[in-house]
Amino acid sequence: MGIFREYDIRGVVPSEINEKTAYELGLACAKFLESRILIVGMDGRSASLKLKNALIKGIIDFGVDVIDIGLVSTPIFYHAVAKMKKRGIMVTASHNPKEYNGFKISDERAIPFVYETGIGRIEKLFGKNIPKADKKGKIFKKNIVDSYSKYIKNKFSKNNFKNISVVADFSNGAGAVAKEIFGKLKIKNKIICDKIDGRFPCHGPNPLVKGSAAMLSREVKKQKADLGIIFDGDADRVFFVDENGNFVRTDYSFALLARDALRKKKGKCYVDLRFSRAVYEEIERAGGRPVIMRVGNHFFKEALKKEGVIGAEYSDHIMYRENYSIDDGLYAALKLVSLVANAKQKLSELVYPLMRYFDSDEINFKVKDKDRVLQLIEKKYSGKIEMKLDGISVYTKDYWFNVRKSNTEPIVRLKIEAASQKILDEMRERLKKEIKKA
Numbered sequence: 343m344g345i346f347r348e349y350d351i352r353g354v355v356p357s358e359i360n361e362k363t364a365y366e367l368g369l370a371c372a373k374f375l376e377s378r379i380l381i382v383g384m385d386g387r388s389a390s391l392k393l394k395n396a397l398i399k400g401i402i403d404f405g406v407d408v409i410d411i412g413l414v415s416t417p418i419f420y421h422a423v424a425k426m427k428k429r430g431i432m433v434t435a436s437h438n439p440k441e442y443n444g445f446k447i448s449d450e451r452a453i454p455f456v457y458e459t460g461i462g463r464i465e466k467l468f469g470k471n472i473p474k475a476d477k478k479g480k481i482f483k484k485n486i487v488d489s490y491s492k493y494i495k496n497k498f499s500k501n502n503f504k505n506i507s508v509v510a511d512f513s514n515g516a517g518a519v520a521k522e523i524f525g526k527l528k529i530k531n532k533i534i535c536d537k538i539d540g541r542f543p544c545h546g547p548n549p550l551v552k553g554s555a556a557m558l559s560r561e562v563k564k565q566k567a568d569l570g571i572i573f574d575g576d577a578d579r580v581f582f583v584d585e586n587g588n589f590v591r592t593d594y595s596f597a598l599l600a601r602d603a604l605r606k607k608k609g610k611c612y613v614d615l616r617f618s619r620a621v622y623e624e625i626e627r628a629g630g631r632p633v634i635m636r637v638g639n640h641f642f643k644e645a646l647k648k649e650g651v652i653g654a655e656y657s658d659h660i661m662y663r664e665n666y667s668i669d670d671g672l673y674a675a676l677k678l679v680s681l682v683a684n685a686k687q688k689l690s691e692l693v694y695p696l697m698r699y700f701d702s703d704e705i706n707f708k709v710k711d712k713d714r715v716l717q718l719i720e721k722k723y724s725g726k727i728e729m730k731l732d733g734i735s736v737y738t739k740d741y742w743f744n745v746r747k748s749n750t751e752p753i754v755r756l757k758i759e760a761a762s763q764k765i766l767d768e769m770r771e772r773l774k775k776e777i778k779k780a
Contacts, residue, residue, distance in 0.1 A: 345358050346468075348638075350446045351444050351445040352443065353443075355441060359443050359444060367464070368403070369401075370400075370468045370472065374463055374467055377429045378406065378407060383418070384412070385414075385433065385516040386413060388440070390433045390540070397431060402480070404479070405477055405479050407480045407481070410482065411484050414487060414519060415516045415578070416432055416578040418487060420452040420669075424450075429450050436575055437575050440541055447460060453643045454639075456640050491522065498527055503527055503680065505683065506529060507532075509571070510570075510572075511557065512534075513544065513547050515573060516576055517573040518537070519538070520672055527676070547575025554572070558572050562585065563587045568682055568683075569582055577670075581595075584689040585690060593696075594697070596660065597620060602677065604625065604630040607651055608629045608630055609651040612635050612650060612653030612654070616637075621696075634729065634731060639669055642659070642667075643661060699761065700765075701760070702757060705755065706754075709754055739761075740765050741760040743773060
């Protein structure tokens with residue numbers, strides 16, 4: 343597969359990603375990005391500082407200046423990029439296990455380059471004899487965390503956070519650089535796992551891995567808090583647990599956030615094709631227009647930059663147009679905290695009416711021929727197919743499902759939702775057999 347992926351550059355340290363890799367990447371990115379100055383930030387992983395320094399050396403050897411913003415979350419990096427309107431590189435492996443590290447490369451709008459738009463071209467430049475400049479670039483240090491915290495405080499200073507208590511779990515990740523914002527907004531809070539540590543001693547950096555939110559759930563119940571918040575390793579994603587310590591599914595939290603956003607401004611809401619149709623129904627009832635999107639948060643960001651109100655991916659990248667259209671876990675978290683603080687119901691009570699359909703988790707199937715699977719499913723359900731945006735989506739009165747290919751593995755992914763448990767079970771078994779038969 344290599345280190346050059348669909349959405350970023352990442353791999354295991356030091357066998358795939360090391361200081362030599364970072365230096366060569368610095369040269370390649372400096373050439374590709376064609377900017378006189380680049381922003382560089384890093385997360386709190388064990389190798390990030392060495393990788394950042396090697397990356398910067400490659401950039402300045404090409405003659406390009408660098409604004410080094412130091413240890414930041416990915417949303418703070420994107421905030422710096424959008425505010426200063428400059429391209430940049432973030433050293434991070436996001437939610438991957440501790441042995442990984444990598445790089446996210448952004449244009450001046452805070453939209454990441456993907457393989458098709460830039461990573462593929464950087465791969466072609468990588469390791470080539472890129473000539474160094476006669477005059478090296480300069481390095482400028484800048485503290486962007488204080489600016490970001492002030493920006494967030496100003497955005498939420500008029501919100502009512504009285505009578506709300508939260509527990510926030512930073513997963514030992516870089517998001518903890520902005521943890522003081524809860525206190526600044528006078529939100530009653532308990533912070534856990536806030537020591538930035540690339541070994542991730544509390545739990546892994548991916549909240550979706552089973553058991554990762556267990557500590558948060560216990561603390562919410564112990565503190566009798568109104569909700570819990572957990573960020574991934576670089577804080578571009580956020581997940582929630584209710585007052586009972588139960589995990590709140592992404593599409594349900596997004597339905598609440600979208601409905602709330604639409605009270606202030608009507609418009610398009612960009613929805614992951616894997617979301618429950620309850621989300622579409624809630625958006626329409628609130629006067630918005632749900633627009634189904636293919637997987638990949640850069641697609642959401644591109645659309646949101648042009649028009650719209652809010653968007654979210656199933657992996658919990660939540661984006662507001664009012665916030666540079668970036669996926670900012672802290673921003674989304676404060677929106678939900680404010681929503682619950684001003685509601686007459688508990689979070690579990692707000693979520694319960696959304697749980698009106700029965701669904702499967704996304705099921706992965708290892709297959710020999712991904713295209714053949716999709717061709718056979720398309721043929722089998724030809725009279726019912728409504729969308730081929732990302733794989734094949736079939737909608738009927740009693741159920742809907744999506745089958746799509748993995749970009750990087752010999753895997754197809756299946757998601758089903760139905761009007762009853764009986765229909766869900768029947769469709770799951772039928773589709774499993776059809777996929778395996780292909």
